[in-house]
Amino acid sequence: MRSHPSRPRTPGALVSLLACLLLGTVALGGCSSLEGSGDKGYVTSDGQVEVVAPADRGEPIELEGEDLDGKPLSLADLRGQPVVVNVWWSACPPCRVEQPDLTEAAAELEGDAAFVGLNIRDSSSDQANAYVRTFDVPYPSFYSADGKALVPFYGTLTAYTVPATVVLDAEGRIAASVLGALPSKQTLVDLVNDTAAEAAADDAAAGEDAS
Known part of the structure; x- marks a missing residue:
């Protein structure tokens, strides 16, 4: 597990990524330099875990869209x-x-x-919902067949990085990422607990300062 500063999200880079997505290169991998994916369209190795120190985190991720049933879904609400x-x-x-x-x-x-x-790449939400039913997924998903929902995560995720998991802190900033399949359930639980502990420590410090 290693720490790194978040990469800058420049307007030009965002436009470039969006252009790739709109041209359909999500499925072809034309916007990514990620190795180990071959022509399968997904990452084949165990996930690479990276943690971003609080001082190095970027702006909160803003993402609004629809879930698999067409209902509104927003990260800001979480x-x-x-x-x-x-x-x-x-x-x-x-x-x-x-x-x-x-x-x-x-x-x-x-x-x-x-x-x-x-959810990206599925040509219809019916395919995605079938997966949800098969695996009894207990949480909602954004439906983004064209991959546009990846754009706010530029600098951490690429158009070819799937599966991938990102942990946002309480402010909505990227605190950690796993590119590829999760090494284990405990890896994710530890990342989330570490992120929550940071917030608790900050609240405690703020309370001491106020007193």
């Missing part, structure tokens, strides 16, 4: 607690392998963190 965002698609074998770990982590962290999926 602020005030750690949020786990998992990128997946129904035909991705590593996504299926890691889903039980995600489901168990969501149950273990219920009340302490929110979970939300980010």
